[in-house]
Amino acid sequence: MDRARLKILVGKVQRRLSATARRGRAARAQRSETYLEAEPWTIDTLELGEAGLAIAGWALPPAENPDAARFLCNGRRFAHQTYPIDRADLGAFFPQRRGAERSGFFCSDPAPGVEGSAEPGVHLRFAFDGQRLRFPFQHDWFYPDARRYPELPDADRMIRVMGAASTTQFVLGGYTDFSKFQRLLPAIGAGEVSQRKRVLDWGVGCGRVARYFGAVPGVELFGVDVDADNVDWCSRNLPGQYRKIPLRPPAPLDAASFDLIYGISVLTHLREPDQHAWLAELDRLAAPNAIVLLSFHGTTAANYAGMPVAALGAYLDALERDGFMMTNINKQIEEFIDERGYYLNVAHSSDYVRRVWGEYFEVIDTVPGMVATHDLAVLRKR
Numbered sequence: 010m011d012r013a014r015l016k017i018l019v020g021k022v023q024r025r026l027s028a029t030a031r032r033g034r035a036a037r038a039q040r041s042e043t044y045l046e047a048e049p050w051t052i053d054t055l056e057l058g059e060a061g062l063a064i065a066g067w068a069l070p071p072a073e074n075p076d077a078a079r080f081l082c083n084g085r086r087f088a089h090q091t092y093p094i095d096r097a098d099l100g101a102f103f104p105q106r107r108g109a110e111r112s113g114f115f116c117s118d119p120a121p122g123v124e125g126s127a128e129p130g131v132h133l134r135f136a137f138d139g140q141r142l143r144f145p146f147q148h149d150w151f152y153p154d155a156r157r158y159p160e161l162p163d164a165d166r167m168i169r170v171m172g173a174a175s176t177t178q179f180v181l182g183g184y185t186d187f188s189k190f191q192r193l194l195p196a197i198g199a200g201e202v203s204q205r206k207r208v209l210d211w212g213v214g215c216g217r218v219a220r221y222f223g224a225v226p227g228v229e230l231f232g233v234d235v236d237a238d239n240v241d242w243c244s245r246n247l248p249g250q251y252r253k254i255p256l257r258p259p260a261p262l263d264a265a266s267f268d269l270i271y272g273i274s275v276l277t278h279l280r281e282p283d284q285h286a287w288l289a290e291l292d293r294l295a296a297p298n299a300i301v302l303l304s305f306h307g308t309t310a311a312n313y314a315g316m317p318v319a320a321l322g323a324y325l326d327a328l329e330r331d332g333f334m335m336t337n338i339n340k341q342i343e344e345f346i347d348e349r350g351y352y353l354n355v356a357h358s359s360d361y362v363r364r365v366w367g368e369y370f371e372v373i374d375t376v377p378g379m380v381a382t383h384d385l386a387v388l389r390k391r
Contacts, residue, residue: 043072045106047309047378049148050135055177057131057152061119064133067099067112068092071137075108078137080116087116102315130154130184143376144196151188152181158224159247162215166239169345170214183217186273186380190302194269197373197387199300203227205269209262209294212275215239216247223248231267233260236345256351257283258290267294271302273380278352281333288369295390301370304383306356313382332361362386 050068062082071078075093079086093111100110121131130153134146142148161167164174171179191202202208202225210219213232223230230249234240235256243251254260270291276284291301311324328334334356359375366372370388379385 043107044139044141045069045309045312046141047147047312047384048106048141049309049313049378049381052133052150052181055152055181057121061117062087062121062131063115063117065113065115067096068114068135069103069106070108070111071139072108075111078135080114081134081136082116082118082121083132084134085122088118088120089116091115103312104318105312105321129157132188143374144193144379146189146192147376147379149185149189150181151185153184153221155180158220159216162242162246166215166242169236169239170217179217182381184221186218187221189379190271193302193379193387194300197300199389202269205300207231207267207269207296209233209267209270211270211272211291213240213243213251216243218271218273219243219249220247231262233262235347238345256348258286258293260290260294262294264293265296268296268299269302270295270299273304274383276303276357277306277355277383279355280335280353283351284333288366292369292390295370297390299390301386301388301390303366303386303388304380305362305386306354306382307359307362307375307377307384309378309384310356310382328356328358329360332358332365359384 048069051066052064053066054064056063064080068078068080070093078092080090080092081087092114094113094115095111096113097110099112103109130151133150133152135148161176161179167174167176167179171182194200194202194205202222206227207229208222208231210216210222210230210232213219213234214236216223216232219230219232222228232240232243232247232249232251233254234251235254237253240251240253243249252261272291276287279287295301307328308325311321311328314321314324316324336354336356338350338353359377362375363372366386366388371391373387373389376385376387
């Protein structure tokens with residue numbers, strides 16, 4: 010979810026919270042935080058060409074010594090690194106995070122070592138001693154060799170799936186999600202992606218991630234979505250099989266047929282009864298020992314919403330208390346689906362995910378900030 014829509018979501022939630030709830034956590038939230046639970050960093054611009062590689066954006070700094078942080082490309086430090094750069098706007102955006110006002114960066118390298126690298130593209134990492142990470146690649150970014158993959162969708166389709174019409178961000182975000190999932194499977198003892206013979210992209214959109222899974226040798230990719238127009242585009246332009254599915258189960262797919270299922274920003278938009286229906290359907294579709302990866306708006310999304318400290322405390326209190334929060338209608342794809350008001354913005358706590366989603370799958374982990382500002386539920390078919 011882009012920041013503009015997230016701010017709207019937060020505003021609506023704040024109006025629903027009572028003054029008592031705001032006060033309830035305000036004192037606790039006003040303490041000086043050294044590090045947030047998860048701190049994904051942002052690449053605003055990326056240029057890769059004959060002049061080399063240049064990236065710019067922001068990354069929340071080490072608490073004690075910001076100069077000690079390092080930016081790496083394919084495991085090697087950039088030739089030129091300017092960090093930290095003063096960013097007063099980020100200090101205001103992250104009032105709960107000490108040092109946020111010094112988060113800007115610019116890095117460049119005339120010879121980033123892309124050609125001949127073991128990485129099929131660019132692997133970018135922000136690192137410092139004491140960084141809070143569940144997995145070493147948790148907040149990394151990946152950018153592919155564009156010559157290896159199919160053509161990109163038009164701007165309108167990009168806006169529909171990610172809220173912006175940026176080719177760089179579409180490619181960067183999609184390839185990053187694919188690359189993280191590719192590394193996550195062996196990290197949890199689930200083997201390589203290539204061993205997951207049938208893969209389902211649930212909520213495929215215009216193939217932001219599917220284009221990369223569909224290129225893995227030996228993988229049979231299926232993509233499904235409620236947006237028939239995007240499904241048609243994927244069928245015409247990407248490897249794999251694509252189908253429109255109804256807003257509610259069942260899907261026109263065989264039971265126990267997928268070894269890996271992933272859904273990025275799908276359960277972030279469904280009412281609770283529809284959530285339960287689709288979790289049961291995913292359980293039906295999953296093969297024995299299948300891995301299911303589902304993103305959700307949790308603590309990371311709240312911390313990255315730009316709320317004042319007291320309002321953030323109230324929001325987190327409500328999320329912790331209720332577990333599931335339905336906030337407002339999302340009209341981003343409304344004209345392309347069969348029911349107005351079906352698509353929402355919702356949030357989940359990790360405790361709720363473990364407790365409720367755990368009724369359908371074994372919950373291996375919930376990883377904060379694994380999918381940009383989304384948290385990730387790592388599930389296995391029982």
